[in-house]
Amino acid sequence: MVNLPKGTKDVLPKDSYKWQYLEKTARKVAGIFGALEIRTPTFEHTEVFLRGVGNTTDIVNKEMYTFLDKGERSITLKPEGTAGVARAFVENGLSNLPLPAKLYYITPCFRYERPQAGRLREFHQFGIEFIGSKDAGIDAEVILLAKSFFDELGIKNLTLYINSIGCKECRKNYQAALREYLKANYDSLCDLCKERYHTNPMRILDCKNPECKKITAGAPKILDYLCDDCKDHFEKVKSLLSLANVEYQIDAGIVRGLDYYTKTVFEFVSNNIGAQGTVCGGGRYDDLLEQFGGNNMPGIGFAVGLERLLLLMENAGVLIPNSNAIDLYIANIGEKEYEKAFVIAKDLRDKGYAVEIDHMGRGIKSQFKFADKIKAKYVGVIGEDELSRGVIKLKNMASGEEKDVLTQNIEEEIR
Numbered sequence: 001m002v003n004l005p006k007g008t009k010d011v012l013p014k015d016s017y018k019w020q021y022l023e024k025t026a027r028k029v030a031g032i033f034g035a036l037e038i039r040t041p042t043f044e045h046t047e048v049f050l051r052g053v054g055n056t057t058d059i060v061n062k063e064m065y066t067f068l069d070k071g072e073r074s075i076t077l078k079p080e081g082t083a084g085v086a087r088a089f090v091e092n093g094l095s096n097l098p099l100p101a102k103l104y105y106i107t108p109c110f111r112y113e114r115p116q117a118g119r120l121r122e123f124h125q126f127g128i129e130f131i132g133s134k135d136a137g138i139d140a141e142v143i144l145l146a147k148s149f150f151d152e153l154g155i156k157n158l159t160l161y162i163n164s165i166g167c168k169e170c171r172k173n174y175q176a177a178l179r180e181y182l183k184a185n186y187d188s189l190c191d192l193c194k195e196r197y198h199t200n201p202m203r204i205l206d207c208k209n210p211e212c213k214k215i216t217a218g219a220p221k222i223l224d225y226l227c228d229d230c231k232d233h234f235e236k237v238k239s240l241l242s243l244a245n246v247e248y249q250i251d252a253g254i255v256r257g258l259d260y261y262t263k264t265v266f267e268f269v270s271n272n273i274g275a276q277g278t279v280c281g282g283g284r285y286d287d288l289l290e291q292f293g294g295n296n297m298p299g300i301g302f303a304v305g306l307e308r309l310l311l312l313m314e315n316a317g318v319l320i321p322n323s324n325a326i327d328l329y330i331a332n333i334g335e336k337e338y339e340k341a342f343v344i345a346k347d348l349r350d351k352g353y354a355v356e357i358d359h360m361g362r363g364i365k366s367q368f369k370f371a372d373k374i375k376a377k378y379v380g381v382i383g384e385d386e387l388s389r390g391v392i393k394l395k396n397m398a399s400g401e402e403k404d405v406l407t408q409n410i411e412e413e414i415r
């Protein structure tokens with residue numbers, strides 16, 4: 001037997017309705033906010049992620065599925081959605097569309113990480129990118145969109161953490177202050193953080209190593225280093241969230257694992273799915289598009305990890321409706337009865353009803369058992385007697401009520 005690769009999952013027929021429900025809800029909520037779908041390739045030239053995600057990040061340094069194709073080009077499976085959207089936005093001249101451009105996507109992503117609950121090597125994101133406005137109102141709207149998605153799914157108990165990591169200018173001053181603070185404890189940092197000290201010290205704030213955590217506990221806070229413009233921006237985001245009655249906590253430790261962020265960053269975190277509790281992460285990226293040769297156009301977005309979301313919903317017992325139910329199962333025995341059932345099934349399917357009949361030569365009892373297993377809403381029986389009277393014996397499986405119904409009236413009954 002050949003097994004699936006580590007960190008990947010099959011979605012089996014018994015579970016696919018859950019994915020369809022998540023995707024349908026994502027599309028619905030994105031639509032309510034005026035977003036349209038964008039689909040970009042599953043793989044890109046590696047450079048897209050070097051420029052976009054940034055070459056001091058864990059994603060680029062350790063986690064990308066990169067290979068040479070047969071034409072010796074370096075290709076990478078997308079580790080996230082934003083860089084590809086930014087590339088496509090510039091390449092297709094989407095800045096000529098009415099702005100802000102409101103885009104969404106549902107996409108597989110690939111990261112070579114150590115698999116654990118909620119962390120896979122192939123996972124799926126529902127992502128949003130609103131491009132073209134630097135207004136703080138769009139930050140608040142993007143956060144509200146994520147919140148609406150969770151509300152629509154009936155998910156409670158997520159905590160929204162927000163922070164501002166400022167613009168290039170604020171960060172220059174902050175990084176200098178942070179290096180100065182960390183200098184005294186440099187030798188106690190983990191090896192990775194020693195590297196980060198030189199390349200991107202803010203990433204040290206994200207390190208899970210207990211020793212590094214202890215060191216960074218008293219580190220200077222980025223919020224104390226924001227320029228006036230970034231400070232005003234963050235104040236406005238906060239006041240709009242409050243106006244919309246959205247609860248949030250400020251967490252100066254959120255720096256996010258990708259290089260493109262500026263100003264607002266945020267995460268929605270659950271405490272009931274273990275260590276990988278961040279179901280949604282996002283933020284503003286005002287300097288990303290120019291990396292792809294575009295006009296300097298601001299943007300903001302987020303991505304929700306759908307596997308984590310499902311885990312969270314299952315752990316919290318949130319109901320996921322199954323819309324794949326069968327409306328009617330027609331049990332039958334005998335050649336003529338089968339033909340009648342076959343024709344009724346065809347006519348009702350033509351009208352959009354989900355109808356099943358037996359193709360396995362089962363006895364009547366096991367046909368009932370099967371109907372029960374597939375959760376048919378109604379079961380109809382056609383035996384010799386029913387056939388001669390032009391009726392079907394129809395049972396409502398929820399109420400248990402049973403009655404004879406003329407075959408031409410079945411639709412009225414099961415509607």
Ligand code: HAM
Nearest residue numbers: 080082119120123278279280281282283301302303305
């Ligand atoms: P990210 O924080 O790297 O951000 O990922 C977003 C979400 O994807 C995470 O919160 C998590 O739910 C899910 N995720 C990440 N890695 C894995 C994994 N290995 N297994 C399962 N789920 C995972 C981004 O990707 C940004 N592109 C988000 C964004 C869009 N920022 C602006 N626009």
